Amino acid sequence: MDITIVGAGYVGLATGVAFAELGNNVRLIDIDREKIEKIRKGIAPIYEEGLQEMLQRNMDRIKAATTYNEIDGIVFICVGTPSLPDGSINLNYVKEAVENAARNMEEGIIVIKSTVFPGTTEKILLPLVKRHSNKISIAMNPEFLREGKALHDFMHPDRIVIGARDEKTAEMLKELYKPINAPIIVTNPTVAELIKYASNAFLATKISFANEIGNLAKLLGIDVYEVMKGVAMDHRISPHFLNAGIGFGGSCFPKDLKALRAGAASAGYNMRLIDAVLKINDEQPLRIIKILEKYMEPRGKTIAILGLAFKANTDDVRESRAIPIIKELLKMGANIKAYDPMAMENMKKIFPEIEYYSSVEEAIENADACLILTDWKEFEEINFDAMKRKIVIEGRRILKNKEGIIYEGVCW
Numbered sequence: 001m002d003i004t005i006v007g008a009g010y011v012g013l014a015t016g017v018a019f020a021e022l023g024n025n026v027r028l029i030d031i032d033r034e035k036i037e038k039i040r041k042g043i044a045p046i047y048e049e050g051l052q053e054m055l056q057r058n059m060d061r062i063k064a065a066t067t068y069n070e071i072d073g074i075v076f077i078c079v080g081t082p083s084l085p086d087g088s089i090n091l092n093y094v095k096e097a098v099e100n101a102a103r104n105m106e107e108g109i110i111v112i113k114s115t116v117f118p119g120t121t122e123k124i125l126l127p128l129v130k131r132h133s134n135k136i137s138i139a140m141n142p143e144f145l146r147e148g149k150a151l152h153d154f155m156h157p158d159r160i161v162i163g164a165r166d167e168k169t170a171e172m173l174k175e176l177y178k179p180i181n182a183p184i185i186v187t188n189p190t191v192a193e194l195i196k197y198a199s200n201a202f203l204a205t206k207i208s209f210a211n212e213i214g215n216l217a218k219l220l221g222i223d224v225y226e227v228m229k230g231v232a233m234d235h236r237i238s239p240h241f242l243n244a245g246i247g248f249g250g251s252c253f254p255k256d257l258k259a260l261r262a263g264a265a266s267a268g269y270n271m272r273l274i275d276a277v278l279k280i281n282d283e284q285p286l287r288i289i290k291i292l293e294k295y296m297e298p299r300g301k302t303i304a305i306l307g308l309a310f311k312a313n314t315d316d317v318r319e320s321r322a323i324p325i326i327k328e329l330l331k332m333g334a335n336i337k338a339y340d341p342m343a344m345e346n347m348k349k350i351f352p353e354i355e356y357y358s359s360v361e362e363a364i365e366n367a368d369a370c371l372i373l374t375d376w377k378e379f380e381e382i383n384f385d386a387m388k389r390k391i392v393i394e395g396r397r398i399l400k401n402k403e404g405i406i407y408e409g410v411c412w
């Protein structure tokens with residue numbers, strides 16, 4: 001099939017390259033000229049497991065452009081939906097992308113992949129499309145891709161959700177996803193929109209729940225990981241997303257939960273559970289500093305920070321839990337020595353004033369304490385001998401060898 005993807009970010013690029021791998025002709029459109037130039041040369045502009053190889057393998061089926069001329073077939077809208085000050089999302093990019101696509105199409109399907117509040121596709125985007133043509137249909141097809149594992153998740157999803165307004169559109173999209181072995185749910189766009197928000201909200205709730213139990217466990221001198229092992233064996237609960245730590249970050253969970261809460265508030269409902277999930281998440285990273293303060297007054301001390309990305313195996317620092325921690329430590333007058341295998345360039349844009357090192361060894365040298373904030377594999381085994389004081393506090397559970405150090409976990 002002929003597919004156009006508007007927005008070549010993490011979601012759009014992974015989706016486009018994966019559709020090309022399945023044998024479709026894909027055109028990627030993005031306003032970022034530099035990004036488009038890279039894609040044209042077969043260079044992936046972001047890090048995503050397997051993306052570089054898959055892009056190169058499918059270059060004969062992938063085109064990239066900054067303009068929309070004469071598109072047809074299926075158009076996926078994958079542009080960003082940044083937060084507004086009240087937590088609701090800024091729909092301008094989505095609206096603009098839908099209008100531009102509709103203006104350049106005779107017929108076809110516009111599929112919304114960007115996460116939008118229930119009702120957006122039907123009430124806001126459909127009228128924009130109808131202004132240009134009655135031969136273009138609209139659908140909502142949320143993504144459930146984890147950053148870093150996006151290509152794997154695309155090829156092996158738990159389910160595919162198609163929110164369509166008519167059978168013909170639903171059939172076309174089902175056909176497109178046919179090579180993928182997963183159950184397909186066909187519903188309307190509004191239900192599809194809420195499935196996406198409810199899924200992310202539930203996963204985030206699991207994490208804040210694990211952190212709530214973790215905070216209590218720490219107080220009682222109990223290891224929350226042992227507790228959750230026992231809890232997770234109940235098949236109704238499942239073992240995933242129960243890892244306590246410094247909370248969730250990234251471009252999706254915090255933004256989506258705030259958007260859900262803001263949208264619900266304008267509809268007249270106060271989402272108290274979601275509010276609590278966000279509150280726990282805001283407080284969680286600062287707990288690691290409270291533990292540090294048991295050992296020292298951070299002012300004038302040198303603190304090594306290992307892990308800057310919002311999770312391991314990505315260079316993405318959006319809503320990373322390292323940000324509030326570094327901010328607070330700087331406020332307290334500490335000196336920071338930071339290291340991350342991939343995310344240092346991105347963090348330098350937020351904190352140009354801290355020191356960055358090219359290895360764990362250099363970052364921990366002469367440090368008064370070390371905070372581990374991301375579960376990168378290379379943090380499993382660290383020799384802390386070069387530290388001034390061997391105080392290590394973990395925000396994620398990754399360290400294997402704790403011999404000869406003073407060790408604490410944020411919830412264990």
Ligand code: UGA
Pocket residue numbers: 143144145146147148200203207240241242243244245246247248249250251252253310311312
């Ligand atoms: C998340 C969802 O997992 C995807 O299904 C969804 O498509 C995506 O958001 C989205 O809406 O676009 P992602 O943000 O890439 O994907 O990252 P996750 O792997 O879900 O991790 C989110 C955060 O939660 C990370 O900071 C991670 O460290 C934290 N986390 C995760 C925990 O603190 N504990 C856990 O048990 C699991």
